[in-house]
Amino acid sequence: MVHLKAPYVSGFLAFREVPFLVELVQRLQEKEPGFMPQVLLVDGNGVLHQRGFGVACHLGVLTDLPCVGVAKKLLQVDGLENNSLHKEKIMLLQAGGDTFPLMGNSGTVLGMALKSHEHSTNPLYVSVGHRVSLEVAVRLTHHCCRFRIPEPIRQADIRSRDYIRRTLGHPGSPAQRQERSQKEQRPKVCPKDGPGAPADQGRPPEDYGRDSSTDLKDPQPGFQEQQKDQQLERTEHHEDSDL
Structure with a gap:
């Protein structure tokens, strides 16, 4: 675990984290x-x-390793805007691997919007970092996606958050921690006729014989993984526009 000491300045995040x-x-x-x-x-x-x-780019130059930038949100620079026209282009992305170029007012293609997964509704924004072409960057990113986020980034995020939970306790705001604590302290529901009654008493007839474990299974393959991806997006600790 590292302790960040450099101040946060929008647009200069590399100087805070890349070292x-x-x-x-x-x-x-x-x-x-x-x-x-x-x-x-x-x-x-x-x-x-x-x-x-x-x-x-910053990380690539300092390590001399090929680097690909993969952002979850559009950085609105050089005339690029997340406007109605941009959203229409997103709607035209039908299959995983579909793309459209991100061309700024300067006439330069700054990156590509990539539909990384068949069931993903929001694209990724792929750009060249260092020692790699845009075509290769897009193809590599797409091939690394089991879900919306490329696995190297996704696994790093999941494992780092898990480490923080195990070492520092549950993350979240004070209100979220208080709500979680209240849920944990709620009494368990007893059977209809009291603590001594059989567990199945009061259960609807159509539920008898059902393996309760089936209720805990994923409704579809990858359901838990998709939930993790959605949670990661909701709990991003900084906006992609700052990168």
């Missing part, structure tokens, strides 16, 4: 060189940035 990522790459190179990645997928932007040099 720790560079140190991590260097430690991996020293201790486990066989596990050095061939490319890095970065939760943020590359050349799709106010100054054309986002966190994916």
Whole structure:
């Protein structure tokens, strides 16, 4: 776990977070060189940035590794806007792997909007970070997606949040923690005729013989994974526009 000391400044997030990522790459190179990645997928932007040099570019230059910027929200720069025209283009993305270019007023293609999964309604915004073409960046990102978010980024987010929960306790605002605590303290529901009654008493006849474990199974494959993805998006600790 790292402790961030640099102040947060919108558009300069790389100066706050990249030093720790560079140190991590260097430690991996020293201790486990066989596990050095061939490319890095970065939760943020590359050349799709106010100054054309986002966190994916910054990390790539300092590590000299190919880097791809993968953002969940559109960074509105160089005339790019999340307006009705942009939303119409999103609606035209039908199948996983479909894309459309993000061309700014300067005439430069800054990235691609990618429908990363068949059932995803919101695209990803892929941009070049370092030592990779936009075409390769898009293809690589798409092939890494079991769900909407590429697995390297998704797993890093899931595992880091799990580590925080295990070491620091439940995350969330004080109100969320209080609500969670109240739910945990609620008394369990007893059978209809009191604590001594059989557990099945008062149960509707049509429920007899049903394996209660089936009620806990996913209604469809990947349901829990999709819920995790949605939760991750709701609990993002900073906006992609800051990357």
